[in-house]
Amino acid sequence: MENRANLDNITIVLHRPHFPENIGAAARAAKNMGIHRLVVVDPLDCDLTRMLKMATHAAEDVIGQMEVYDDLREALAPYQYIIGTTARTGSHRRTVLDPRQVAEKVVDLSRNNQIAVLFGPENRGLANRELKYCHCLVTIPTSDAFSSLNLAQAVMVMAYEIFRAGAAVPETFTPKLASSYELEAMYDHLKETLTKIHFVNPENPDYWMQSLRRFFSRIGLQAREVKIIRGICRQIDWYCDQRLTGPSAPDSER
Structure with missing residues (x-):
């Protein structure tokens, strides 16, 4: 060593x-x-x-x-x-x-x-x-x-x-984190979806999103993880639309 x-x-x-x-x-x-x-x-x-x-x-x-x-x-x-x-x-x-x-x-x-x-x-x-x-x-x-x-x-x-x-400090793998562009698109999508299912107050959704922003900032999301969260949002959106308009195929990208 x-x-x-x-x-x-x-x-x-x-x-x-x-x-x-x-x-x-x-x-x-x-x-x-x-x-x-x-x-x-x-x-x-x-x-x-x-x-x-x-x-x-x-x-x-x-x-x-x-x-x-x-x-x-x-x-x-x-x-x-x-x-x-x-x-x-x-x-x-x-x-x-x-x-x-x-x-x-x-x-x-x-x-x-x-x-x-x-x-x-x-x-x-x-x-x-x-x-x-x-x-x-x-x-x-x-x-x-x-x-x-x-x-x-x-x-x-x-x-x-x-x-x-x-002892030499071993090199650690540092993943590439999601860009601000990717994160902001995710937050917009989350806000829209969570408002739709009444998880956040539609009168002031940005206030309720602050806690989620702090939570995800502590984690440090990678681009792949942002895609997963947005895929979950799309599935929720599809389910909500299905309840309102009847059966249809979900978005192929999840």
């Missing part, structure tokens, strides 16, 4: 993850959304077998190309824009955006800049000394009843929003 974001310029950075299974699951989530670059900083356990078990065969390449650093500052050095994820907000922290707002910024920035999305340890998240490297902060909204997210879940939410924001 074509994406306006340059996903090759986006990297998921995991700072001090505790469990290799979470690294593997994060790699899988990132690849699901077209992100292939993963950086791990000072992991507590780097068991490759346990990582690959959660990454599955599909994301083996993300684990295989994963970069591992001992120091966060060094790991973040190549990036021009760093997004820090945090569940904690407060008066001492900068303005915190939601994932969709951040994703919209990333689409344009990713074309000419290296972007890092930084996640903290599972037990406490990122501290202020780590968030100082970030250009913006983001919090994933959750229910107050249970706000804790698994690391891989958080990676998936952020990766999904970036992918979604950059």
Whole structure:
């Protein structure tokens, strides 16, 4: 699927993850959304077998190309824009955006800049000394009843929003609408027919037609649909004339 974001310029950075299974699951989530670059900083356990078990065969390449650093500052050095994820907000922290707002910024920035999305340890998240490297902060909204997210879940939410924001808008079919000439002829015909069957007040039919005009304007009639409505009117006209003058053949065009 074509994406306006340059996903090759986006990297998921995991700072001090505790469990290799979470690294593997994060790699899988990132690849699901077209992100292939993963950086791990000072992991507590780097068991490759346990990582690959959660990454599955599909994301083996993300684990295989994963970069591992001992120091966060060094790991973040190549990036021009760093997004820090945090569940904690407060008066001492900068303005915190939601994932969709951040994703919209990333689409344009990713074309000419290296972007890092930084996640903290599972037990406490990122501290202020780590968030100082970030250009913006983001919090994933959750229910107050249970706000804790698994690391891989958080990676998936952020990766999904970036992918979604950059997704090309599919072309939609726009039908050719009826012309004003066709519509006005239809309204004249409707007014005549509805007056004939006493559906509208013959003393002021234009007033009663206003509601029908508004109704059809909201729909946006196509020329084919105008012909159908006029065909219904002709059939009503024929039926009314038949009642008054006796049987005759209806108009062949309906």
